[in-house]
Amino acid sequence: MVSNSAPKEVGGPVHAEAPLILAVDTTSARRSVALARGRRLLGVIGVDAGPTHSWNLHDEIALLLDKCGSRVSEIDVLGVAIGPGSFTGLRVGLAAMKGFAHTLARPVVGVSSLEAWARRAGVSGRICACIDAQRGELYAQVFDVDVAGAVLPVTGPRLIPPHEVCRWLSDQSTLFFAGDGVGPSRAQWEAWGREQGREIHFVTIPPTHPRGWIAIEAMEFLAPAVVWLAEREFREGRAQTAATLDALYVRASDAEMKRRPG
Numbered sequence: 001m002v003s004n005s006a007p008k009e010v011g012g013p014v015h016a017e018a019p020l021i022l023a024v025d026t027t028s029a030r031r032s033v034a035l036a037r038g039r040r041l042l043g044v045i046g047v048d049a050g051p052t053h054s055w056n057l058h059d060e061i062a063l064l065l066d067k068c069g070s071r072v073s074e075i076d077v078l079g080v081a082i083g084p085g086s087f088t089g090l091r092v093g094l095a096a097m098k099g100f101a102h103t104l105a106r107p108v109v110g111v112s113s114l115e116a117w118a119r120r121a122g123v124s125g126r127i128c129a130c131i132d133a134q135r136g137e138l139y140a141q142v143f144d145v146d147v148a149g150a151v152l153p154v155t156g157p158r159l160i161p162p163h164e165v166c167r168w169l170s171d172q173s174t175l176f177f178a179g180d181g182v183g184p185s186r187a188q189w190e191a192w193g194r195e196q197g198r199e200i201h202f203v204t205i206p207p208t209h210p211r212g213w214i215a216i217e218a219m220e221f222l223a224p225a226v227v228w229l230a231e232r233e234f235r236e237g238r239a240q241t242a243a244t245l246d247a248l249y250v251r252a253s254d255a256e257m258k259r260r261p262g
Helices: 057-067 087-104 113-120 162-168 182-196 223-235 254-259
Strands: 020-025 030-037 040-048 077-081 108-111 125-132 138-145 151-153 158-160 175-178 200-203 213-216
Touching: 020 057, 020 087, 020 223, 030 057, 030 223, 040 057, 040 223, 057 087, 077 087, 077 223, 087 108, 108 113, 108 223, 113 125, 113 138, 113 151, 113 175, 113 223, 125 182, 138 162, 158 162, 162 182, 175 182, 182 200, 182 213
Parallel strands: 020 077, 077 108, 125 175, 175 213, 200 213
Antiparallel strands: 020 030, 030 040, 125 138, 138 151, 138 158
16 A cells, blocks of 8 residues: 555644654554654555565655655654564564664654554544454554554553453553554454453444443554654653664574573
């Protein structure tokens, strides 16, 4: 998917001095890159790369810049989703953005992919962002999102089986679920709901006046949310350098597990 025909406001007015921000998300098979002038989204490219990781990030960045009439040298800020997510995908995105940050001498902002999912849900209220961690587990974290789209973490990220998410949050009367972990969790969540007498509404478009538990099954590309969150962090003085940028790992990779004694 390539989109640059209808630039739009993403949460605020644009000023002439707004930075040009390039953001990428490679934390899942649905990879994406976005370009924005401040909070004004200029273009997005999204690709469902599948499990083979057959996606050339640098080619997609070059295509996006070309379609938007921009050059690499004009980029002011870089943003990247730092996980949790696919270990292979994470390393691809981090290596690319660290390379750009070092070569261009530009600041870079690392954005939690869970926070990006909470922002991308497009709703305000309490949201449990869920990412498919494979092996029958989820990466999950709870956030409060205000009407302006600002995201505030309520809990830390955790690795948890889908049915345990429901037990963990059973005291919440109104709650959204969002992320690519929603679809794979549906059967377990519905079974828990039947046992507990609690209905979980699965939707692709969130209701205007939510009540109860609502699971949003829409699959979205995350780079637009990453660019919005990166702009906020940069504006508030929390950008990093290539040397300090690191991934957010909630579970050790297979290679790290093999190196552990015992």
